[in-house]
Amino acid sequence: MKNRVVTISRxxxxxxxxxxxxxxxxxxxxxxxxxxxxxxAERSGYSKEYIKERGEYAPAATWIGSALAGRxxxxxxxxxxxxRVQSELIQELAEQSPCVIVGRCADYLLxxxxxxxxxxxxxxxxxxxxxxxEVYGQREDSPxxxxxxxDKRRRAYYQLYTDTRWGEAANYHIAxxxxxLGIGKCVEILADLYRNGKEN
Amino acid sequence: MKNRVVTISRxxxxxxxxxxxxxxxxxxxxxxxxxxxxxxAERSGYSKEYIKERGEYAPAATWIGSALAGRxxxxxxxxxxxxRVQSELIQELAEQSPCVIVGRCADYLLxxxxxxxxxxxxxxxxxxxxxxxEVYGQREDSPxxxxxxxDKRRRAYYQLYTDTRWGEAANYHIAxxxxxLGIGKCVEILADLYRNGKEN
Numbered sequence: 001m002k003n004r005v006v007t008i009s010r011x012x013x014x015x016x017x018x019x020x021x022x023x024x025x026x027x028x029x030x031x032x033x034x035x036x037x038x039x040x041a042e043r044s045g046y047s048k049e050y051i052k053e054r055g056e057y058a059p060a061a062t063w064i065g066s067a068l069a070g071r072x073x074x075x076x077x078x079x080x081x082x083x084r085v086q087s088e089l090i091q092e093l094a095e096q097s098p099c100v101i102v103g104r105c106a107d108y109l110l111x112x113x114x115x116x117x118x119x120x121x122x123x124x125x126x127x128x129x130x131x132x133x134e135v136y137g138q139r140e141d142s143p144x145x146x147x148x149x150x151d152k153r154r155r156a157y158y159q160l161y162t163d164t165r166w167g168e169a170a171n172y173h174i175a176x177x178x179x180x181l182g183i184g185k186c187v188e189i190l191a192d193l194y195r196n197g198k199e200n
Numbered sequence: 201m202k203n204r205v206v207t208i209s210r211x212x213x214x215x216x217x218x219x220x221x222x223x224x225x226x227x228x229x230x231x232x233x234x235x236x237x238x239x240x241a242e243r244s245g246y247s248k249e250y251i252k253e254r255g256e257y258a259p260a261a262t263w264i265g266s267a268l269a270g271r272x273x274x275x276x277x278x279x280x281x282x283x284r285v286q287s288e289l290i291q292e293l294a295e296q297s298p299c300v301i302v303g304r305c306a307d308y309l310l311x312x313x314x315x316x317x318x319x320x321x322x323x324x325x326x327x328x329x330x331x332x333x334e335v336y337g338q339r340e341d342s343p344x345x346x347x348x349x350x351d352k353r354r355r356a357y358y359q360l361y362t363d364t365r366w367g368e369a370a371n372y373h374i375a376x377x378x379x380x381l382g383i384g385k386c387v388e389i390l391a392d393l394y395r396n397g398k399e400n
Contacts, residue, residue, distance in 0.1 A: 011370075122370045167369050170211075170322045173377045175369035181393070189389060193381070 002197045004098040004115040006190065007106040011167070012150040013128030013135075013143075015178045015186075016121035020102040022187045027194055032093055033102040036086075044085045046078075054079050056103055058156035083161055107172065108162040117194060120167065120175040121186065127179030202397045204298040204315040206390065207306040211367070212350040213328030213335075213343075215378045215386075216321035220302040222387045227394055232293055233302040236286075244285045246278075254279050256303055258356035283361055307372065308362040317394060320367065320375040321386065327379030 006023065010016020017033055024031030041048045076084075090109045093099060094116070101110075107118040123131075129143035139146060158166035169175050174193065176186045206223065210216020217233055224231030241248045276284075290309045293299060294316070301310075307318040323331075329343035339346060358366035369375050374393065376386045 120369050120375075169320050169367050169369040169372065169375035170377075172369065172375070173380050175320075175372070175375035177370075177373045180373050185393075185396075189393070193385075193389070196385075 002115065003117040003194045005094045005106075005110060005113065006100045006117045006119060006194060007110060008100060008102045008119045008121060009105075009107055009166070009172065010103065010121040011123065011128065011147075012154070013132040013147055014121045014123040015131060015183045017102050019121055019178065019183055019186050019190070020100045022183070023190050023194075024100040026187060026191045027098075027100075029098045029100065031100040031102065036089065036093070036101070036104055039089055040082070040086055043089065044082060046082060051082065054082060056105070056157055057150070057153040058160060105158065105162055108158075108164065117174070117190070118172045119190060120169075120172040121178050122167065122175065123177055123179030202315065203317040203394045205294045205306075205310060205313065206300045206317045206319060206394060207310060208300065208302045208319045208321060209305075209307055209366070209372065210303065210321040211323065211328060211347075212354070213332040213347055214321045214323040215331060215383045217302050219321055219378065219383055219386050219390070220300045222383070223390050223394075224300040226387060226391045227298075227300075229298045229300065231300040231302065236289065236293070236301070236304055239289055240282070240286060243289065244282060246282060251282065254282060256305070256357055257350070257353040258360060305358060305362055308358075308364065317374070317390070318372045319390060320369075320372040321378050322367065322375065323377055323379030 006020075008016050008020045008023075010019075020033060021031050037048050037051050040046070040051050044051070086104055087109050090101065090104060090106050093101060094106075094110050094113065107116075107120075110116050111118075125144060125147060128147055132143050132146065141149075155166045158164070164171055174190070176189065178186050181189075206220075208216050208220045208223075210219075220233060221231050237248050237251050240246070240251050244251070286304055287309050290301065290304060290306050293301060294306075294310050294313065307316075307320075310316050311318075325344060325347060328347055332343050332346065341349075355366045358364070364371055374390070376389065378386050381389075
């Protein structure tokens, strides 16, 4: 089966987004990342900042309380309605043309398609801490604290909406340690896998 | 860093052992799998059957009770002493020459070496059920029941001795779905990675 769509799930700071972009350039297909956020903002009316924060992460505080709060007459929270719009959009993008989609639970949303390649990119805390300071700069909180917080909230979001464990190898066709293998090597492996197709 | 040792952890029925053997042939290095069990039997005095069953799996019944039962005067169980012999042997094999080691928590035991490539092979329940019937034949229990039981006990063993979560992508440099990618493709990716080395 020839792959048409690559989904990239990633730990914050692992370079998953960079791998997605470089892979897409190499394959000559679009990469959806920030573009998904922009399209979601247009379609849902929510701000880009809100979508960035809530389209992949559970809220910072007690997320169960927050998930139950502020529901509409049908029992849907704002995050639920964002999830629905996001689901539709991801399906549309996958239908339109071959592409790479970074994050947004695309692996889960497209799980019934036979033509996807689902990827998970991770790296050690040390590698990621160094990288987020290089890419995003220093903040008040230590890079390790920022990473732990992001990991925890992304995991909670994933669990809530997909009912699967984020980062479990079994959920992805291929999972790579970008810190050890190197970002360039990850792109190379994925490009080869995309071009030559999976066996089944 | 050039890889010298490849460790392959695998879900039962995923073809991880076959991938290890084919990879070793391709690279012209030894593959330790059954050989580890034979060497452990010689060295520890336990039977091969016992080692096969207890060197990677928690006991079938209440494993906590069993892990506490039958300890010697130093508080070590038979499984603990097997673990110690196994740890020494794996370290020795990795020192001796480049090789592929299948199972036996080798990824964890060799985690401090910079020259290892740690691999996890998994596949869907459907793929594995079909495969174990082909390889091991029909049994009284359904293949799905046999797989669930094996998975559960291997996970418990791994948790007990390594205190890490078995099958978590973050614990391996590369994790591959052999059912979707195909066994031949997995061998190819790993051989390339071994030959060209990791970046870090």
